[in-house]
Amino acid sequence: xxxxxxxSAEPSETAGSAAKSAPPAAxxxxxxxxxxxxxxxxxxxxxxxxxFLALLAIFGPIIDSTDPVAQAGEQMRHPTLDAGNWxxxxxxxxxxxxxxxxxxxxxxxxxxxxxGLSAIIGMLVGFVAGYKGGWIDxxxxxxxxxFLVIPSLAVLLVIAAYLPPEWHGVPFEAVFIGMTSWPWAAxxxxxxxxxxxxxxxxxxxxxxxxxxxxxxxFEIAPNMSSYLFLTFILLFGGAILIGATLDFIGLxxxxxxxxxxxxxxxxxxxxxxxxxxxxxxxxPGIGIIALVGALYVMNVGLDEIFNPKLxxx
Amino acid sequence: MSLQVSDLxxxxxxxxxxxxxxxxxxxxxxxxxxxxxxxxSGCGKSTLGNSLxxxxxxxxxxxxxxxxxxxxxxxxxDDAMNAFRFRDVSVIPQYxxxxxxxxxxxxxxxxxxxxxxxxxxxxxxxxxxxxxxLVGLKxxxxxxxxxxxxxxxxQRMVMVLSTLLNPSLLIADEITSALDxxxxxxxxxxxxxxxxxxxxxxxMVITHxxxxxxxxxxxxxxxxxxxxxxxxxxxxxxEHARHPYTQALISSLPEVGVRYTSKKLVGIPGSPPxxxxxxxxxxxxxxxxxxxxxxxEEPPFVQxxxxxxxxxxxxxxxxx
Amino acid sequence: MLxxxxxxxxxxxxxxxxxxxxxxxxxxxxxxxxxxxxxxxESGSGKTxxxxxxxxLVEITRGSIVxxxxxxxxxxxxxxxxxxxxxQGVFQDPFSSYNPIFKADRVxxxxxSEFFSEVPTSEWNDxxxxxxxxxxLDPGQVMxxxxxxLSGGQxxxxxxxxxxMLDLKILVADEIISMLDASTRIDVLNLxxxxxxxxxxxLFITHxxxxxxxxxxxxxxxxxxVVVEMGDTDKVFGNPKHPYTKILISSxxxxxxxxxxxxxxxxxxxxxxAGVCLxxxxxxxxxxxxxxxxxxxxxxxxxxxHYVGCFELGHGICQL
Numbered sequence: 001x002x003x004x005x006x007x008s009a010e011p012s013e014t015a016g017s018a019a020k021s022a023p024p025a026a027x028x029x030x031x032x033x034x035x036x037x038x039x040x041x042x043x044x045x046x047x048x049x050x051x052f053l054a055l056l057a058i059f060g061p062i063i064d065s066t067d068p069v070a071q072a073g074e075q076m077r078h079p080t081l082d083a084g085n086w087x088x089x090x091x092x093x094x095x096x097x098x099x100x101x102x103x104x105x106x107x108x109x110x111x112x113x114x115x116g117l118s119a120i121i122g123m124l125v126g127f128v129a130g131y132k133g134g135w136i137d138x139x140x141x142x143x144x145x146x147f148l149v150i151p152s153l154a155v156l157l158v159i160a161a162y163l164p165p166e167w168h169g170v171p172f173e174a175v176f177i178g179m180t181s182w183p184w185a186a187x188x189x190x191x192x193x194x195x196x197x198x199x200x201x202x203x204x205x206x207x208x209x210x211x212x213x214x215x216x217x218f219e220i221a222p223n224m225s226s227y228l229f230l231t232f233i234l235l236f237g238g239a240i241l242i243g244a245t246l247d248f249i250g251l252x253x254x255x256x257x258x259x260x261x262x263x264x265x266x267x268x269x270x271x272x273x274x275x276x277x278x279x280x281x282x283x284p285g286i287g288i289i290a291l292v293g294a295l296y297v298m299n300v301g302l303d304e305i306f307n308p309k310l311x312x313x
Numbered sequence: 314m315s316l317q318v319s320d321l322x323x324x325x326x327x328x329x330x331x332x333x334x335x336x337x338x339x340x341x342x343x344x345x346x347x348x349x350x351x352x353x354s355g356c357g358k359s360t361l362g363n364s365l366x367x368x369x370x371x372x373x374x375x376x377x378x379x380x381x382x383x384x385x386x387x388x389x390x391d392d393a394m395n396a397f398r399f400r401d402v403s404v405i406p407q408y409x410x411x412x413x414x415x416x417x418x419x420x421x422x423x424x425x426x427x428x429x430x431x432x433x434x435x436x437x438x439x440x441x442x443x444x445x446x447l448v449g450l451k452x453x454x455x456x457x458x459x460x461x462x463x464x465x466x467x468q469r470m471v472m473v474l475s476t477l478l479n480p481s482l483l484i485a486d487e488i489t490s491a492l493d494x495x496x497x498x499x500x501x502x503x504x505x506x507x508x509x510x511x512x513x514x515x516x517m518v519i520t521h522x523x524x525x526x527x528x529x530x531x532x533x534x535x536x537x538x539x540x541x542x543x544x545x546x547x548x549x550x551x552e553h554a555r556h557p558y559t560q561a562l563i564s565s566l567p568e569v570g571v572r573y574t575s576k577k578l579v580g581i582p583g584s585p586p587x588x589x590x591x592x593x594x595x596x597x598x599x600x601x602x603x604x605x606x607x608x609x610e611e612p613p614f615v616q617x618x619x620x621x622x623x624x625x626x627x628x629x630x631x632x633x
Numbered sequence: 634m635l636x637x638x639x640x641x642x643x644x645x646x647x648x649x650x651x652x653x654x655x656x657x658x659x660x661x662x663x664x665x666x667x668x669x670x671x672x673x674x675e676s677g678s679g680k681t682x683x684x685x686x687x688x689x690l691v692e693i694t695r696g697s698i699v700x701x702x703x704x705x706x707x708x709x710x711x712x713x714x715x716x717x718x719x720x721q722g723v724f725q726d727p728f729s730s731y732n733p734i735f736k737a738d739r740v741x742x743x744x745x746s747e748f749f750s751e752v753p754t755s756e757w758n759d760x761x762x763x764x765x766x767x768x769x770l771d772p773g774q775v776m777x778x779x780x781x782x783l784s785g786g787q788x789x790x791x792x793x794x795x796x797x798m799l800d801l802k803i804l805v806a807d808e809i810i811s812m813l814d815a816s817t818r819i820d821v822l823n824l825x826x827x828x829x830x831x832x833x834x835x836l837f838i839t840h841x842x843x844x845x846x847x848x849x850x851x852x853x854x855x856x857x858x859v860v861v862e863m864g865d866t867d868k869v870f871g872n873p874k875h876p877y878t879k880i881l882i883s884s885x886x887x888x889x890x891x892x893x894x895x896x897x898x899x900x901x902x903x904x905x906x907a908g909v910c911l912x913x914x915x916x917x918x919x920x921x922x923x924x925x926x927x928x929x930x931x932x933x934x935x936x937x938x939h940y941v942g943c944f945e946l947g948h949g950i951c952q953l
Contacts, residue, residue, distance in 0.1 A: 035328075200730040203690055204740065204792075207722055209714040209747035219732055353814035464676075493675035494840065498884040498892060521815060524886035551888060565819045567847040568888055569870060573826045578847070580819035584784050 042301030049294040053287070057108050060101025088279040096262075100283050103259040107240050107291060110174045110258070114239030117178025119232045122185030127216045129186070130193025137190075144183045152180040156251050169255035173246065177239045185231050192227055196220050226306040230299055237295035244288045259284040316342040316482050316515060321377030323364045331373065332588045334360040336539040338377070339614060340622075342482070342532075347508055347516040349526030349547070352536035353562075355585050361536070362484045362519045364388055366404045382481055382514075399430060403480035403513075407487040409471035413459040420455030423474060430478075437477065444473045447510070448503050465496030469503055476512045483513040487520055501529050523566060527551055532620070535559050538585050538596035541614045545621040555617065555628045557601045595626070603627050634834050635664040635687065635720075635803050640696035642682050642858075656682045657858045659696070661932075662851075664803060664834040669825065671845030671866070672838045673881075674855035680838045682858075684807045687836065688722045689713065700803065714747065721796035725808035727788035731780040737788065738776050740795045748799060764794040768824055786817030793824060804828065807838045822848055842885050846870050851938075854878050860932070864939035873899075874941045 037043050087096035129140035156176060160168060196202065197220065205215050221228065246252055247260025250268070266272035266281040273281075319339050325332040335357040342348045350358045360372065365388060368374055374389040381401060387393040406412050414422050423441065424434045445454060448469040459467060468488060476483060485504060489497040507513050518530055526533050527547055534544040535556065543556040554560045561581045571578070583600040586592050592599070594609040601608070607626040614624040623629055642657040657679040664670045674680040685691040687698055689705060698705040700720060708716050724730050731737055741761050749757065765772045768790040775787055783791070789809050796804055806825065810818045825835055825848055839845050845852055846866060853863040854877070862875040873879050883896045890898075932940045 200724045200726060201732045203688075203722070203724065204730055205743065206690060207688060207717055208740070208743040209717055210743065222734055223732065225734075353816060494842065495675065495880055495884045497886070501886070502892075522886070523815070524888045527888055528886045528892055562815055563888070565816055566888055567819070567822070567843045569843045569846050569882065569885055571843075571847055572867075573823070573848050577823060577826075578819045580823075581816040582820075584786075584817075 036305045037301075040301045040305055042297050043305060044301075046294040046298035046301060049290055050298065053104060053291055053294070054108065056101060057104040061098065061105060064095065064098045064101060087283055088277075096280055096283065099257050099262050100259070100287060102257045103262055103284060104287060104291075106170045106256055106258040107243065107288070109170060110177065110243040111236040111240040113171065113174035114177035114181070114243065115232060115236035117175060118180075118182035118185060118235050118239065119228075121179070122182040122231070122235070123189055123221075123228065125182070125186040126189025127193055127220065130190035131197050131212060131216050131220065133197075140186075140190075144186050147180065148183045150180070152176075153246075153251070155180075156246065160251060165254045169253045170258060173243055173253050174239070177242050177246075181235065181238060181242060185235055188231060189224070189228070192224055193220055196223055226302075230302055230306070233295055233299050233302070237292045237299075240288070240295075241292045259287050315344055315346075315382070316517075317378075317380040318365075319378045319380075321361070321364065321379065322375035323360055323368070324373050324375050325360075325371050326373050327371075327589075330589055333591055334539055334588055335364065336588075336591070338536075338541055340534055340541065340544055342515045342517065344514045345508065346532060347505065347518060347530045349523075349530035349533040350517055350519045350536065351521065351523055351526055351533055352542075353521055353585065355538065355588065356536040357539040358519050358536050359486065360539075362404070362486050362517060365482070365517075366398060366402050366484060367391070367394065399475075399480065400478050401480055402482045402484070403475045403478075404484045404486060405468075405472055405475045405488050408491060409468040409488065410459075410464055410491070412471050413467065415459050418456060418458055419470060423455070423477075426474070427477070432478070441473070441477060444477070444512070445470075447506070448473055449499070463496075464492055465499060468492065468496070468500050472500070472503060472507070476507055479512055481514045483507070483516045485516060485518045488518075489520065489522070489525055497525065498528075501525055505529050523551070523563065535562070538591065539588055540596055540611075541622075541624055542597070543621075543623045543625075544614075545618075549621060555621075555623050556625050557603045557627070558597050561602075595624075634666050634701060635836070636699045637661055637663070637683070637687075638697045638699065640683065640686060640698060641694050642679070642686060642691065643694045655858055657686070660853075660855070660858070660860055661696075662853050662860070662863055664836050666802070666834050667829055667832050668851065669829050669835040669837050669849040670851045670853060671849035672836060672853050672855060673840065673842060673845050675840055675881075677857060678855040679858035680840075680855050681807055683855075684722065684805045684836065684838050687803070687805050688720065689716065690722075718748065718799045719802040720805070721799060721801055721803075722805040722807060723789060723792045723796065723809045726812055727785045727792070728780055730792060731788065733780060735779075737778055737780045737783055737791060740792065741798070744795060744798055760798060761794075764798050765791075767797060768794045769820070770794065784817065785813045786821055789813065789821050790824060793821075793828070797828075801833060803834045803836065805836045805838070808840070810839070810844055811841065818844075842870075842881060843887075854881070859942060861942045862940070863932075863942075864935075865937075868936060868939040872936070872939070874935050874939075 087100055125140050125144060129137045129144075159176070163172070193216075202215060202219060205219050210218075243252075243258065244260035244263075247258050248264050250264060252258060252261050252264060262284040263281045266277065270277060270280060272278070318341065321335060321338045322333075323335040325334050334355075338357075338361055340348075350361065352358045363369065364372060364374070365379060365386070368388060368391065379386040379388055381397075386397055386402070413419065417425070427434045427437060442452060445452065450466060450469060450473075454462070454466070454470065459470075462470065472488075488504070489500055492500060504516070504518070508516055518526065520526060523533070530547050532544060532546050533550040535542045535550065535558065537558050543550065543554060543559045545554075550559060551563060554563060558581075561579075565578050565580050567578060581600055586596055586599065593611070595601070595604070595612050598604045598608045605627070607630055610626075612624045612626045612629065614622055615629045616622045617629055638661050640657060640660045641655065644654045644656060646652050646654045660679075660683060662670065672680045672683060682691060686693050687705070689708070693706050700716070703716075705716070731740065738761075745752070745757055749760075752760075761776075762772045765775065770787060770790050775783060775791060780788060793804070804825075810821060813821060822844065825837065829835060829848075837845065837849055849866050851864065852866045852869045854861050854869065854875070856877050862869055862873065862878045869878065870882065873882055879899060883892065883899055885895075886892070887895060932942050935941050
């Protein structure tokens, strides 16, 4: 990941020293950000897709208020792509669109909670390890490595086997993902903190009597704000993807509906592949790809926007 | 043959507009002449030096001509310049420490460089070895990686490399600034020896350090805020400068032997103007102790004595 | 006021921290009130490390630094803050000393929140104004601006103003001039002279001998972490004894004398030519085997307030 530390940097000394009369950096930064943001095709397209999906997730279940797991009528009702349901119905007669919209909601939720949790843990570990160094760094490194090496699938299997089913819902899945996918974020943040902590302004903060914690929160983190934002977006997308994967192999929640679960149900229980009920598993598949893909593309676009060296002016 | 620059203008493109970093430079460098280009940050000396060899993405050629040995140099055309770079015009960059590929042995890097230019490495090698010896490096340096050399050694290696094809014009961009005092002297003396040995015809030494120029350069060109201020032989500039800026600059330099208690030096109040929207007239006007009414008009860079040109109304104008 | 006693700093290097790198070795000197002490050395001399040890940014391995009677290494926790009331530092790169995403005057609010939290706003603003004026800065020009909107000289002076808001006794100035333009250097340098007359003790760390000579009463010359010569500035510069000092002085590019002339002068005045010190010829910071008292060069008194670190001289072998 390229080092997008700090906001808009100046061009060379000669040009920069002459551009001093320009408006203060914050205003310029925002103006510059918007300017480049709107110029970046990646950012604009990705943002559009995300906004669309978010609206769908928020309003979809409200518009189509069918219970996603209410089965219509008797079992083995013939699954059709009829005009009654927008995406047709499943093998069990469920409204596919309703499932899709609710699943989308659940995916956003997993992304937020799971991604958010791993971001917080990653930041805590990364900042402290990067700033303090020494034996604290060694200890936290060891912890990070342990979490990296733990086969999370196996752990999840064990936990799932012992967990009472009513606890095994979407929130649980989100928390589990949050607690196992923070290591790489911690690593990345630690590396950035290393480069920042030797700068003179950190020394100056120490000379002003600031404690380590305050320095991390008020000096280092703000300098890395764009980087932290990018990291969060990646974690967000990653959590959704991991969630969908877990669901698809059967380790998903037993309550609620997610996109991955739709695919799992369709293949495992609904024999969708054999029967050709494509409207059951293709929408969720596309949904996941669109969501995660848009997030990653937006990440790349934002990287270009934040890092002046990648811009092509 | 020599270098002739006429009314060269190069601006920087920024979001806020064009920064008029180099605004009309006219001067010439004769064969065997080492010209020092001095000035403070933002004066345009780096822009001038860089524009003669490579305009980078943000620089915009606005006007003016450059002639080297009678041939016009197309600095605005990056591809056409390829024929000139390294052969006719060469540069020694400031941070030589970073100029060499760290993953290549030095000998291999030189070989690749020469071959990419269509030169036969084997035929140049004897000369290369001779020069390496001349600058005080050992033969085995070709088998080493850049990281194994000290700063001064790397600088000298880059100097040999840049002058290998005997360019007509060598641009040395702040080559001594990042070095220790004892290495500075060795590198500066090596630079002069290149001219003495005939490896380069003329040299442009860009630096903010006038004292290094005193030791090495034949003539000095002082720049201020994108414009030329004064050009004269070295001794004249140092001892009999006419432009108020040059005078103020020289008198603000501390020397060994001068103490604060005995003679308090004075700086120049204020700071250089913004080049985004430069002031009209003489750009030094706001800080000049001798500024008067005529200074709202831009003073031309005129010759006041053989080899001595100044851009100042007080010196060259009717009130002089 | 500030007293360094046989201060040593070693780092662990190499795989598994097997080797020891001695960055600073047995350095002793004092900084008194109203006095500027120059700590002169090239890169790798350990001068910045010494500055950081005084500022408690780096731990001392052996030896002691005593400030106003208190051992600096023994200060912990909340006492560190009171230490920083009396001892502050300014660093080399003005643009790196400021957090680039915040305004420059945030350095004042940092001080306020840590040291002056009970002071009412209007009184605080008056204090800030007064501090700025005492370093010749116009509050209207520098307050409420971002670092890149100010010049290097203004930023450095702002940092000095910040330090002055505390109850400053010792200022560690680590190469604070080297990144400034020639015309602004003198202003900052004269400011240091002014502070000196107000009773401050200043540790002026630099690689530039002419600056050290200009501003300081005492000079300490470092090479690879070891003091080679120290004492009254006029005596060290006027009568250099150590071969390294002689090399340094004769390598400084001067503005009115060529290098060859400076060398000849020195030879005539001081007698022997600048040679290589026998001890330093073989001294490497990593191959220190033992560090018993016999291994290091003793500081030998050459004349009143002028000492040379020379093993041979102390034993009567070298006839400097």
